[in-house]
Amino acid sequence: MNITLEQAEKAIAAAKQKAVAVDTKMNIVVDDAGANLVAFARMEDARLGSLDIAIKKAKTARFFDMNTGIIGELSQSGGSLYNIEHANNGLINFPGGVSIRNSNDEIIGAIGVSGSSVENDHAVASAGAETI
Known part of the structure; x- marks a missing residue:
């Protein structure tokens, strides 16, 4: 099962609301279960370099x-996924x-957020x- 466009837009809206609450500007990406882009939002003045990171x-x-x-x-060094990036x-x-x-x-997609500290990025993505 895949996330729908309606669900992806709902996730972006909730993420944007959280970004405003933590006073930051974000790039927000929602992918479907096949890791294909479904929806994207770049908040006004969000860092351009963060787009690729969110994807x-x-x-x-x-x-x-x-x-x-x-x-x-x-x-991390010595970890089971060392160098996976x-x-x-x-x-x-x-x-x-x-x-x-x-x-x-069931996993139906994923959200990626970038534009602030990793703590804020995680809170906004979560x-x-x-919301789904």
């Missing part, structure tokens, strides 16, 4: 079905990418994912 965070979260922050913990034409191994699950706990 890769969503892709990474979906490819591995876990938050990118967890991948970051596992990819070099796979798949570049992955992101720090917070801001979150899997999106439906009410049956707000978007949790």
Whole structure:
């Protein structure tokens, strides 16, 4: 099952609301279960360089079905996923990418957010994912 455009837009709206609440501007990407782009939003004056990072965070979260922050913990020197960020034409191994699950706990997509601290990125991505 894939996330619908309506659901993706709802996730983006929730993420934007959280971004405003933490006083930051974000690039927000929602991918479907196949890691294909469904929806994107760049808040006014969000950093241009963060766009590619948001895309890769969503892709990474979906490819591995876990938050990118967890991948970051596992990819440290000596970790089981050490150097994984070099796979798949570049992955992101720090917070801001979150899997999106439906009410049956099935993964239907992922959200990637970039534009602030990794703590804010994760909080904004989580707000978007949790709305589904």
